[in-house]
Amino acid sequence: MAVKTLLVEDDDRIRAALRLALGEEGFEVIEASDVAEGLAAFEREQPDVLLVDVMLGNSDGRDLIREVRTRSQVPIIITSARGDTTDVVAGLEAGADDYVVKPIVVKELAARIRAVRRRDAPVRAEESPTDVVVLSSGPSGLTFSKNGGWLRRGADEVTLTAMEFRLLVELSRHLGQMLSRPQLLERVWGYQTSGDDRLVDVTVRRLRVKLENDPSQPELLVTVRGLGYRLQART
Amino acid sequence: MRTLGLRGRVILGFAAGALLLSVMVTLVTDVVSARYLVDQRERAASRQAVVNGLFVESRLTRDGADPSGALGAVRLGTGAEAILVAPEASASTAIGLTTDDLPADLVSATEARQPSVQISRSGGTPVVAVGVPLQGGYAYYEVTELANLDTTLQTIIWAGVAAALLTSLLGAALGWWAASRVLRPLNDVAQAATKLAAGDLEARAPTTTDPDLTAISSSFNAMADTLATRIQRDAQFAADVSHELRSPLTTMTASASVLESRRAELPSVAREAVDLLVVDIARFAELLEDLLDLARDHEPLDPATQPVVDLADLASLELDGRQDLLVRSGETLVRADGRRLSRVIANLVQNADAHGGGVTRVAIEQFGDAVRLSVSDAGPGVPLENREAVFDRFSRGMSTPSRASSGGTGLGLALVRDHVLAHGGACWYEDADSGGACFVVEIPGAPS
Numbered sequence: 001m002a003v004k005t006l007l008v009e010d011d012d013r014i015r016a017a018l019r020l021a022l023g024e025e026g027f028e029v030i031e032a033s034d035v036a037e038g039l040a041a042f043e044r045e046q047p048d049v050l051l052v053d054v055m056l057g058n059s060d061g062r063d064l065i066r067e068v069r070t071r072s073q074v075p076i077i078i079t080s081a082r083g084d085t086t087d088v089v090a091g092l093e094a095g096a097d098d099y100v101v102k103p104i105v106v107k108e109l110a111a112r113i114r115a116v117r118r119r120d121a122p123v124r125a126e127e128s129p130t131d132v133v134v135l136s137s138g139p140s141g142l143t144f145s146k147n148g149g150w151l152r153r154g155a156d157e158v159t160l161t162a163m164e165f166r167l168l169v170e171l172s173r174h175l176g177q178m179l180s181r182p183q184l185l186e187r188v189w190g191y192q193t194s195g196d197d198r199l200v201d202v203t204v205r206r207l208r209v210k211l212e213n214d215p216s217q218p219e220l221l222v223t224v225r226g227l228g229y230r231l232q233a234r235t
Numbered sequence: 236m237r238t239l240g241l242r243g244r245v246i247l248g249f250a251a252g253a254l255l256l257s258v259m260v261t262l263v264t265d266v267v268s269a270r271y272l273v274d275q276r277e278r279a280a281s282r283q284a285v286v287n288g289l290f291v292e293s294r295l296t297r298d299g300a301d302p303s304g305a306l307g308a309v310r311l312g313t314g315a316e317a318i319l320v321a322p323e324a325s326a327s328t329a330i331g332l333t334t335d336d337l338p339a340d341l342v343s344a345t346e347a348r349q350p351s352v353q354i355s356r357s358g359g360t361p362v363v364a365v366g367v368p369l370q371g372g373y374a375y376y377e378v379t380e381l382a383n384l385d386t387t388l389q390t391i392i393w394a395g396v397a398a399a400l401l402t403s404l405l406g407a408a409l410g411w412w413a414a415s416r417v418l419r420p421l422n423d424v425a426q427a428a429t430k431l432a433a434g435d436l437e438a439r440a441p442t443t444t445d446p447d448l449t450a451i452s453s454s455f456n457a458m459a460d461t462l463a464t465r466i467q468r469d470a471q472f473a474a475d476v477s478h479e480l481r482s483p484l485t486t487m488t489a490s491a492s493v494l495e496s497r498r499a500e501l502p503s504v505a506r507e508a509v510d511l512l513v514v515d516i517a518r519f520a521e522l523l524e525d526l527l528d529l530a531r532d533h534e535p536l537d538p539a540t541q542p543v544v545d546l547a548d549l550a551s552l553e554l555d556g557r558q559d560l561l562v563r564s565g566e567t568l569v570r571a572d573g574r575r576l577s578r579v580i581a582n583l584v585q586n587a588d589a590h591g592g593g594v595t596r597v598a599i600e601q602f603g604d605a606v607r608l609s610v611s612d613a614g615p616g617v618p619l620e621n622r623e624a625v626f627d628r629f630s631r632g633m634s635t636p637s638r639a640s641s642g643g644t645g646l647g648l649a650l651v652r653d654h655v656l657a658h659g660g661a662c663w664y665e666d667a668d669s670g671g672a673c674f675v676v677e678i679p680g681a682p683s
Contacts, residue, residue: 016486105488107492
């Protein structure tokens, strides 16, 4: 079955061209031109992936992302005409998983869509048989299962987006070891060549909000000397 | 001759002024004190002479002493000699000293029973001669050499010279201080200008209430404001252009990719046209990115705010599948914007592939406190006269008769230079050991 993609873009011509091009790549494309239309289409069609332009004429694509995130952890990719400004970071902070900068190269976009849709990172030989990782102990301790696909604080499940989950999986595979930003970009986001460090930084920030007692004083997901990040269990 | 700076001139002026003043003071002091001293000595000498004369008189008249006896009992001061002129026989305390050695007016005045004092300069030394008429036709003369007066005056002159030197030095010091005071606001403005030139658009000259200085600092700040506004407007323009051009370009690239994927279904003429379209849309997109990159990244980075990245790791990523060309040695960590350094490496590699017959070696080496990246190729190298120009925008420095087909935008090396300079580094051209071109980039290392 074709991957159902919701394309929220205010420029009719871009929308039409991307619909054709993504169709050629085997995606089913649903179109919306603003936040309201996008939300309606999201509810109606239950797409597999969202492509959201952050600047939707008079409305803000980030509002749509935040609204969708209250009800779904579906992968979201931002399309932005400005790669250098803060709206990429703002869009990622709103809950997007990745971004592409216009002019969009369709082959790259298709690769990004496929990358964010893989909820489970590529299976590796050294995967441990005991799957559940205890990150912190106590009644509201954090436990995490790669195969089960869940993160729990005590008995409550913590919702994670696809990329947050994959980042956690990758870091927990190397529990106590530092992973550099380029390594994470390659293993989690599937960037073969250099990606944008901000992807890692923002996703780590989002993950910290869900993991740490005090996200500004991380104890589990710590920064290593500006080089990368390390996940450490605290038991 | 080298012209003196403002500071030098102020210091010199103050020193000269101080010297002039102290010389004048010394001269005046010398003249005044010479007068005063002579005056005092003269008075003392005459007082002494009168006292001595009266003593001689009393010896002559009361004790009946003879003139030489009377004179012998007189206690004279240093450098003083006396003559006693008697009606019968004269006497003197120095051999051969007679009234002929005295000024004639003095002698005649004394003979006219008029006590008188006169200063003469017989043989260079000032001499005070005093004549005192005594009772009984006697006349007492006393002559005092003022030899040690000269020594005193000389001491005063030497003290004056020393004082003049000292005051000149003090004057110079005062001048230095005053010049610093005057120049400090100028220095502040100069510092602000340096910061501004280095890219700190917030740098302003400190505001001052001094009416003499507000003109310069406020006009400087007005200039800085204008400059900052213009730069911000340029950046805004670049961002707007970016958005406006990227949107239609997205439509074009997406549509072209559809045509490309249906290439087989097209007649051969259309197929050829699509090929041209696809390649040039890609080139246009690349050119737009490079132009925007050049327009955007002109501010120097503060290394302290940048993350630590491993230059060798970045190079390894850019050399996807050609890791055997990578040589690394030493500590290769730098504080940098990874995206921009990746761009630097990618552009150098692309440049070598497009113009230099392919990359032959990419070396990342620690070089003292810096990390050096060098990309060598198998091409003909760059002629001596073009080695600076290759880093210019749309440079024709590289021998590229057909740039269009080789895919470069002509901005790659200009971007390399921009990014490297923003990181406080340097880039240059060298001949590779293998004969081709070698582009070298040096970035300050991150102290571990």
